[in-house]
Amino acid sequence: MTQRIPIVENILSANDRLAEENRARIESAGVFSVNLMASPGAGKTSIIEQTLSRLADKLRVAVVDGDIATSLDADRAAAAGAQASIQINTGGECHLDAVMLQGALNQLDLSKFDLLIVENVGNLVCPADFRLGTHKSVLIASTPEGDDKPYKYPGMYRGVDALVVNKIDLLPYLDFKMDYFQRGVEALNPGVVTFPVSCRTGEGLDAWTNWLAQNVKR
Protein backbone atom coordinates (compact mmCIF):
# COMPACT_ATOMS: atom_id res chain seq x y z
CA MET A 1 0.00 0.00 0.00
CA THR A 2 1.20 3.46 -0.81
CA GLN A 3 1.01 6.07 1.84
CA ARG A 4 1.99 9.74 2.02
CA ILE A 5 4.12 10.84 4.95
CA PRO A 6 4.15 14.59 5.59
CA ILE A 7 7.55 15.86 6.69
CA VAL A 8 8.24 19.58 6.45
CA GLU A 9 11.91 19.65 7.22
CA ASN A 10 14.39 22.22 6.02
CA ILE A 11 16.70 20.51 3.57
CA LEU A 12 19.77 22.31 4.83
CA SER A 13 18.93 21.63 8.47
CA ALA A 14 21.92 19.30 8.92
CA ASN A 15 24.24 22.11 7.90
CA ASP A 16 22.37 24.54 10.14
CA ARG A 17 22.76 22.27 13.14
CA LEU A 18 26.49 22.00 12.60
CA ALA A 19 26.70 25.75 12.13
CA GLU A 20 25.15 26.13 15.57
CA GLU A 21 27.79 23.83 17.02
CA ASN A 22 30.52 25.89 15.39
CA ARG A 23 28.97 29.04 16.78
CA ALA A 24 28.86 27.66 20.30
CA ARG A 25 32.49 26.67 20.07
CA ILE A 26 33.66 30.03 18.73
CA GLU A 27 31.49 31.87 21.20
CA SER A 28 32.72 29.97 24.25
CA ALA A 29 36.31 30.77 23.28
CA GLY A 30 35.38 34.47 23.31
CA VAL A 31 36.29 34.91 19.66
CA PHE A 32 34.43 37.20 17.27
CA SER A 33 34.03 35.73 13.79
CA VAL A 34 33.09 36.96 10.34
CA ASN A 35 32.33 35.16 7.09
CA LEU A 36 33.47 37.22 4.09
CA MET A 37 31.56 36.45 0.91
CA ALA A 38 32.00 37.98 -2.53
CA SER A 39 32.30 37.21 -6.20
CA PRO A 40 35.73 36.08 -7.44
CA GLY A 41 38.21 38.93 -7.42
CA ALA A 42 36.06 41.42 -5.49
CA GLY A 43 38.90 41.85 -3.03
CA LYS A 44 38.27 39.45 -0.13
CA THR A 45 41.95 38.65 0.36
CA SER A 46 42.94 42.30 -0.16
CA ILE A 47 40.49 43.34 2.56
CA ILE A 48 41.94 40.69 4.86
CA GLU A 49 45.46 41.98 4.19
CA GLN A 50 44.41 45.56 4.87
CA THR A 51 42.54 44.50 7.99
CA LEU A 52 45.58 42.65 9.30
CA SER A 53 47.87 45.57 8.66
CA ARG A 54 45.57 47.71 10.82
CA LEU A 55 44.65 45.21 13.55
CA ALA A 56 47.40 42.60 13.82
CA ASP A 57 49.29 44.54 16.51
CA LYS A 58 46.12 44.96 18.61
CA LEU A 59 44.28 41.70 18.09
CA ARG A 60 45.22 38.08 17.58
CA VAL A 61 43.72 37.16 14.24
CA ALA A 62 43.16 33.75 12.65
CA VAL A 63 42.22 33.48 8.99
CA VAL A 64 40.50 30.54 7.35
CA ASP A 65 40.61 30.59 3.58
CA GLY A 66 38.25 28.59 1.43
CA ASP A 67 39.49 28.00 -2.05
CA ILE A 68 38.75 25.50 -4.74
CA ALA A 69 42.42 24.63 -5.18
CA THR A 70 45.54 26.64 -4.29
CA SER A 71 46.76 27.98 -0.94
CA LEU A 72 47.70 31.36 -2.43
CA ASP A 73 45.20 33.32 -0.34
CA ALA A 74 46.13 31.62 2.93
CA ASP A 75 49.78 32.42 2.17
CA ARG A 76 48.87 36.07 1.59
CA ALA A 77 47.04 36.21 4.93
CA ALA A 78 50.02 34.67 6.73
CA ALA A 79 52.39 37.14 5.07
CA ALA A 80 50.12 40.01 6.14
CA GLY A 81 50.40 39.07 9.81
CA ALA A 82 47.71 36.52 10.61
CA GLN A 83 48.79 34.49 13.61
CA ALA A 84 47.21 31.44 12.05
CA SER A 85 46.15 30.92 8.51
CA ILE A 86 44.35 27.79 7.47
CA GLN A 87 43.54 26.72 3.98
CA ILE A 88 40.41 24.73 3.22
CA ASN A 89 40.46 23.22 -0.23
CA THR A 90 36.85 22.61 -1.06
CA GLY A 91 37.65 20.05 -3.72
CA GLY A 92 35.49 21.75 -6.30
CA GLU A 93 32.64 22.80 -4.04
CA CYS A 94 31.40 26.29 -4.81
CA HIS A 95 30.98 27.34 -1.17
CA LEU A 96 32.17 26.60 2.33
CA ASP A 97 29.79 24.74 4.59
CA ALA A 98 29.64 24.15 8.33
CA VAL A 99 31.44 20.80 8.04
CA MET A 100 34.42 22.39 6.32
CA LEU A 101 34.62 25.16 8.90
CA GLN A 102 34.46 22.57 11.65
CA GLY A 103 37.48 20.86 10.07
CA ALA A 104 39.37 24.14 10.14
CA LEU A 105 38.37 24.87 13.76
CA ASN A 106 39.83 21.50 14.71
CA GLN A 107 43.20 22.79 13.59
CA LEU A 108 42.98 25.97 15.67
CA ASP A 109 43.40 26.59 19.37
CA LEU A 110 40.60 29.16 19.51
CA SER A 111 41.61 30.34 22.98
CA LYS A 112 44.65 31.97 21.37
CA PHE A 113 42.62 34.35 19.18
CA ASP A 114 40.36 37.39 19.35
CA LEU A 115 39.13 37.52 15.77
CA LEU A 116 38.44 34.79 13.23
CA ILE A 117 38.08 35.84 9.59
CA VAL A 118 36.73 33.30 7.13
CA GLU A 119 37.21 33.94 3.41
CA ASN A 120 34.50 32.06 1.57
CA VAL A 121 34.85 30.74 -1.97
CA GLY A 122 34.40 33.47 -4.57
CA ASN A 123 30.74 33.06 -5.56
CA LEU A 124 27.67 35.30 -5.27
CA VAL A 125 25.09 32.56 -5.12
CA CYS A 126 25.80 29.43 -3.11
CA PRO A 127 27.59 30.67 0.03
CA ALA A 128 24.42 32.49 1.07
CA ASP A 129 22.62 29.17 1.55
CA PHE A 130 25.20 27.57 3.81
CA ARG A 131 25.51 29.08 7.26
CA LEU A 132 28.89 28.49 8.85
CA GLY A 133 28.18 29.57 12.40
CA THR A 134 30.17 32.79 12.30
CA HIS A 135 28.79 35.81 14.18
CA LYS A 136 28.44 38.07 11.16
CA SER A 137 28.10 37.52 7.45
CA VAL A 138 29.75 40.21 5.38
CA LEU A 139 29.36 40.77 1.67
CA ILE A 140 32.16 42.46 -0.21
CA ALA A 141 30.83 44.07 -3.36
CA SER A 142 33.22 45.79 -5.75
CA THR A 143 32.45 48.60 -8.13
CA PRO A 144 33.65 46.94 -11.38
CA GLU A 145 31.03 44.23 -10.91
CA GLY A 146 28.35 46.79 -11.70
CA ASP A 147 25.59 48.53 -9.79
CA ASP A 148 22.91 45.98 -10.66
CA LYS A 149 24.22 43.17 -8.47
CA PRO A 150 21.74 43.61 -5.59
CA TYR A 151 18.95 43.12 -8.11
CA LYS A 152 20.53 40.06 -9.68
CA TYR A 153 21.76 38.31 -6.55
CA PRO A 154 19.13 39.20 -3.96
CA GLY A 155 19.77 36.07 -1.87
CA MET A 156 23.27 37.21 -1.10
CA TYR A 157 22.41 40.84 -0.42
CA ARG A 158 19.42 39.99 1.71
CA GLY A 159 21.18 37.77 4.21
CA VAL A 160 24.24 39.75 5.25
CA ASP A 161 24.93 41.78 8.40
CA ALA A 162 27.37 44.22 6.81
CA LEU A 163 28.30 45.31 3.33
CA VAL A 164 31.71 46.46 2.13
CA VAL A 165 31.81 48.24 -1.22
CA ASN A 166 35.39 47.85 -2.42
CA LYS A 167 37.38 49.49 -5.23
CA ILE A 168 35.76 52.91 -4.88
CA ASP A 169 39.02 54.32 -6.29
CA LEU A 170 37.73 53.09 -9.66
CA LEU A 171 34.43 55.00 -9.53
CA PRO A 172 35.61 57.80 -11.86
CA TYR A 173 36.25 55.24 -14.59
CA LEU A 174 33.01 53.28 -14.28
CA ASP A 175 29.35 53.98 -14.83
CA PHE A 176 28.54 52.61 -11.38
CA LYS A 177 25.54 54.55 -10.06
CA MET A 178 25.83 54.47 -6.28
CA ASP A 179 22.19 55.64 -5.88
CA TYR A 180 20.84 52.80 -7.93
CA PHE A 181 23.08 50.29 -6.13
CA GLN A 182 22.04 51.56 -2.70
CA ARG A 183 18.37 51.60 -3.59
CA GLY A 184 18.62 47.87 -4.33
CA VAL A 185 20.52 47.23 -1.10
CA GLU A 186 18.00 49.25 0.91
CA ALA A 187 15.09 47.31 -0.55
CA LEU A 188 16.60 43.95 0.30
CA ASN A 189 18.37 44.71 3.53
CA PRO A 190 17.12 47.97 5.03
CA GLY A 191 19.65 49.81 7.17
CA VAL A 192 22.48 47.32 6.67
CA VAL A 193 25.79 48.84 7.80
CA THR A 194 27.82 49.75 4.71
CA PHE A 195 31.53 50.53 4.30
CA PRO A 196 32.67 52.06 1.00
CA VAL A 197 36.41 51.34 0.83
CA SER A 198 39.42 51.12 -1.41
CA CYS A 199 42.25 48.70 -0.77
CA ARG A 200 44.25 50.71 -3.27
CA THR A 201 44.06 54.11 -1.53
CA GLY A 202 43.11 52.94 1.97
CA GLU A 203 39.99 55.12 1.98
CA GLY A 204 37.26 53.92 4.33
CA LEU A 205 39.21 51.01 5.74
CA ASP A 206 39.55 52.46 9.23
CA ALA A 207 35.78 52.58 9.59
CA TRP A 208 35.60 48.92 8.61
CA THR A 209 38.34 47.78 10.97
CA ASN A 210 36.88 49.88 13.81
CA TRP A 211 33.60 48.07 13.33
CA LEU A 212 35.39 44.73 13.58
CA ALA A 213 37.41 45.80 16.60
CA GLN A 214 34.28 47.06 18.38
CA ASN A 215 32.66 43.68 17.91
CA VAL A 216 35.56 41.84 19.49
CA LYS A 217 34.86 41.20 23.16
CA ARG A 218 37.66 41.88 25.57
Add this chain to the structure above:
Amino acid sequence: MHELAVTQSVLDIVLRHAKDAGAKRVTDIHIAIGELSTNVDDSVQFYWDIIAKGTIAEGAKLHFRRVPAELQCMACFEKYHPDDGELVCPKCGSVGAKIIAGEEFSLEAIDVEDQENS
Protein backbone atom coordinates in the same frame (compact mmCIF):
# COMPACT_ATOMS: atom_id res chain seq x y z
CA MET B 1 28.67 20.99 -7.17
CA HIS B 2 26.22 22.45 -4.73
CA GLU B 3 23.53 20.05 -5.95
CA LEU B 4 25.46 17.07 -4.69
CA ALA B 5 25.47 18.28 -1.09
CA VAL B 6 21.81 19.19 -1.33
CA THR B 7 20.85 15.85 -2.81
CA GLN B 8 22.75 14.01 -0.08
CA SER B 9 20.92 16.04 2.51
CA VAL B 10 17.55 15.20 0.94
CA LEU B 11 18.45 11.53 0.93
CA ASP B 12 19.45 11.55 4.59
CA ILE B 13 16.14 13.13 5.60
CA VAL B 14 14.10 10.84 3.35
CA LEU B 15 15.73 7.66 4.63
CA ARG B 16 15.33 8.72 8.24
CA HIS B 17 11.60 9.36 7.86
CA ALA B 18 11.08 6.27 5.73
CA LYS B 19 12.72 4.12 8.38
CA ASP B 20 10.65 5.67 11.16
CA ALA B 21 7.55 4.81 9.15
CA GLY B 22 8.70 1.25 8.52
CA ALA B 23 8.54 1.80 4.77
CA LYS B 24 9.89 -0.75 2.34
CA ARG B 25 10.22 1.60 -0.58
CA VAL B 26 10.05 5.33 -1.29
CA THR B 27 8.34 6.12 -4.59
CA ASP B 28 7.90 9.90 -4.61
CA ILE B 29 9.49 12.87 -2.90
CA HIS B 30 7.83 16.25 -2.63
CA ILE B 31 10.05 19.30 -2.26
CA ALA B 32 9.08 22.96 -1.91
CA ILE B 33 11.42 25.51 -3.46
CA GLY B 34 10.77 29.20 -2.94
CA GLU B 35 11.36 31.52 -5.85
CA LEU B 36 13.90 33.44 -3.76
CA SER B 37 15.59 30.35 -2.45
CA THR B 38 18.61 28.43 -3.53
CA ASN B 39 19.24 27.90 -7.22
CA VAL B 40 18.87 24.18 -7.06
CA ASP B 41 16.67 22.89 -9.84
CA ASP B 42 15.60 19.74 -11.58
CA SER B 43 19.20 18.61 -11.96
CA VAL B 44 18.78 17.27 -8.44
CA GLN B 45 16.89 14.37 -10.03
CA PHE B 46 20.02 13.50 -11.97
CA TYR B 47 22.14 13.44 -8.81
CA TRP B 48 19.38 11.58 -7.05
CA ASP B 49 19.47 8.70 -9.49
CA ILE B 50 23.14 8.22 -8.68
CA ILE B 51 23.16 8.89 -4.95
CA ALA B 52 20.04 6.94 -4.03
CA LYS B 53 21.18 3.81 -5.86
CA GLY B 54 21.09 0.80 -3.59
CA THR B 55 18.81 2.44 -1.01
CA ILE B 56 15.07 1.95 -0.55
CA ALA B 57 14.62 5.31 -2.27
CA GLU B 58 16.31 4.25 -5.47
CA GLY B 59 14.36 5.37 -8.51
CA ALA B 60 12.04 7.66 -6.53
CA LYS B 61 10.59 10.53 -8.49
CA LEU B 62 11.26 14.04 -7.22
CA HIS B 63 8.46 16.58 -7.44
CA PHE B 64 9.18 20.27 -7.03
CA ARG B 65 6.55 22.69 -5.85
CA ARG B 66 7.60 26.22 -6.75
CA VAL B 67 6.54 28.76 -4.17
CA PRO B 68 6.15 32.26 -5.62
CA ALA B 69 7.75 35.14 -3.79
CA GLU B 70 5.56 37.47 -1.82
CA LEU B 71 6.79 40.71 -0.30
CA GLN B 72 5.10 43.14 2.02
CA CYS B 73 5.87 46.83 1.79
CA MET B 74 7.14 48.14 5.12
CA ALA B 75 5.58 51.55 4.50
CA CYS B 76 2.01 50.79 3.43
CA PHE B 77 1.83 47.02 4.08
CA GLU B 78 0.77 46.29 0.51
CA LYS B 79 1.61 42.70 -0.44
CA TYR B 80 3.16 42.22 -3.85
CA HIS B 81 5.15 39.94 -6.09
CA PRO B 82 8.58 41.34 -6.99
CA ASP B 83 8.77 41.48 -10.76
CA ASP B 84 12.20 41.11 -12.32
CA GLY B 85 14.60 43.41 -10.55
CA GLU B 86 11.79 45.71 -9.40
CA LEU B 87 11.96 46.04 -5.66
CA VAL B 88 9.61 48.96 -5.39
CA CYS B 89 6.14 48.85 -3.89
CA PRO B 90 3.62 49.05 -6.76
CA LYS B 91 1.16 50.95 -4.56
CA CYS B 92 3.16 53.61 -2.72
CA GLY B 93 6.50 53.50 -4.53
CA SER B 94 8.68 53.04 -1.48
CA VAL B 95 11.51 50.56 -1.24
CA GLY B 96 12.01 48.19 1.68
CA ALA B 97 9.93 45.09 2.08
CA LYS B 98 9.57 42.09 4.30
CA ILE B 99 9.62 38.64 2.72
CA ILE B 100 6.46 36.70 3.42
CA ALA B 101 7.01 33.77 1.10
CA GLY B 102 9.54 32.55 -1.38
CA GLU B 103 12.45 31.50 0.81
CA GLU B 104 11.36 27.95 1.51
CA PHE B 105 13.55 25.01 0.67
CA SER B 106 12.07 22.03 2.41
CA LEU B 107 11.00 18.48 2.12
CA GLU B 108 7.22 18.42 2.34
CA ALA B 109 6.28 14.77 2.05
CA ILE B 110 7.32 11.37 0.81
CA ASP B 111 5.19 8.61 -0.67
CA VAL B 112 6.15 5.19 0.59
CA GLU B 113 5.09 1.59 0.15
CA ASP B 114 4.87 -0.22 3.41
CA GLN B 115 4.87 -3.74 2.04
CA GLU B 116 7.03 -5.57 -0.40
CA ASN B 117 5.57 -5.65 -3.98
CA SER B 118 2.46 -3.67 -3.15
